[in-house]
Amino acid sequence: MGKLALIRLIIALVVFIAPLFAAAKEPFTVDPMIHNQGPTVYLATSDLPKAPLIYTTGDQIDWNKPGLRIEQLRLVADKLQIRFAYARLPWVRALKLTERGVADAVFVTGYTEERAEWGAYPVLSDGEVNFSQAISSVSYWLYSRQGSAVSWDGKKLVVNETTDAGKVSIGASFGDMQTEQLQQQGYSVFNSRNNEQLMKMVEGKRIDAAVCFRDLCDKIILANPESFAHVQKHPLPYRQSNGYLVFGKKYYADNQPQVDAIWEALQQLREDGSMESLYHKWGWR
Numbered sequence: 392m393g394k395l396a397l398i399r400l401i402i403a404l405v406v407f408i409a410p411l412f413a414a415a416k417e418p419f420t421v422d423p424m425i426h427n428q429g430p431t432v433y434l435a436t437s438d439l440p441k442a443p444l445i446y447t448t449g450d451q452i453d454w455n456k457p458g459l460r461i462e463q464l465r466l467v468a469d470k471l472q473i474r475f476a477y478a479r480l481p482w483v484r485a486l487k488l489t490e491r492g493v494a495d496a497v498f499v500t501g502y503t504e505e506r507a508e509w510g511a512y513p514v515l516s517d518g519e520v521n522f523s524q525a526i527s528s529v530s531y532w533l534y535s536r537q538g539s540a541v542s543w544d545g546k547k548l549v550v551n552e553t554t555d556a557g558k559v560s561i562g563a564s565f566g567d568m569q570t571e572q573l574q575q576q577g578y579s580v581f582n583s584r585n586n587e588q589l590m591k592m593v594e595g596k597r598i599d600a601a602v603c604f605r606d607l608c609d610k611i612i613l614a615n616p617e618s619f620a621h622v623q624k625h626p627l628p629y630r631q632s633n634g635y636l637v638f639g640k641k642y643y644a645d646n647q648p649q650v651d652a653i654w655e656a657l658q659q660l661r662e663d664g665s666m667e668s669l670y671h672k673w674g675w676r
Contacts, residue, residue, distance in 0.1 A: 499634030
């Protein structure tokens with residue numbers, strides 16, 4: 392092959408391949424309020440309604456009123472002089488894009504052995520997950536209609552003696568970790584992408600109970616108490632969970648100092664009181 396022909400071939404390959412790389416990042420939008428020119432980290436997250444964690448206008452993040460989680464990450468970006476780009480996606484897809492390396496990281500996700508096969512979590516020297524570098528700490532609670540056949544004693548679901556446990560239906564957010572656990576325990580699980588829908592189904596007796604992120608579902612009920620007059624939250628938390636910003640293992644291997652610095656910055660926000668200020672600012676406390 393002559394030199395000119397080789398050059399033409401290289402140009403053709405560049406023209407063909409470049410759009411593929413651009414398309415890989417196409418779902419992501421760089422936070423326009425981050426003004427440094429540092430490297431961009433591409434983050435995938437759930438597209439479920441998450442106010443006040445993330446506020447949206449239509450399908451897009453409201454950059455002028457982004458919510459607690461985006462502002463938390465802006466503080467990290469400012470400290471480290473990096474930029475974040477976001478894609479709000481169905482949760483399973485967000486996980487898959489990170490596993491495949493299209494997204495650099497995904498948030499917020501708890502620890503599972505399955506996700507640890509492809510994802511890098513912050514860990515201590517003994518290999519245990521470092522919960523102090525979590526991006527969030529949340530609790531899930533059981534909500535049921537008053538007089539429901541199912542309750543929570545702090546350790547296990549309790550079904551009254553007159554009810555077949557196999558016929559008890561429990562609601563959970565689509566993609567949540569507890570779905571598989573509940574199914575393994577023999578319960579019928581209804582998955583929804585909308586926490587308000589879960590509360591309405593509990594109120595309307597269409598499901599027996601729902602496991603729900605407390606801060607979100609409490610706000611749903613308080614915003615419209617007449618519509619949820621018969622819904623009760625059980626007095627003990629169903630599950631405490633630390634949520635992490637989890638990076639794909641290849642990205643972590645290629646960018647370990649940067650990723651470690653991001654996790655450390657998240658920890659510092661907890662320790663210096665910045666997170667507590669954000670909680671109060673966005674009504675999370």
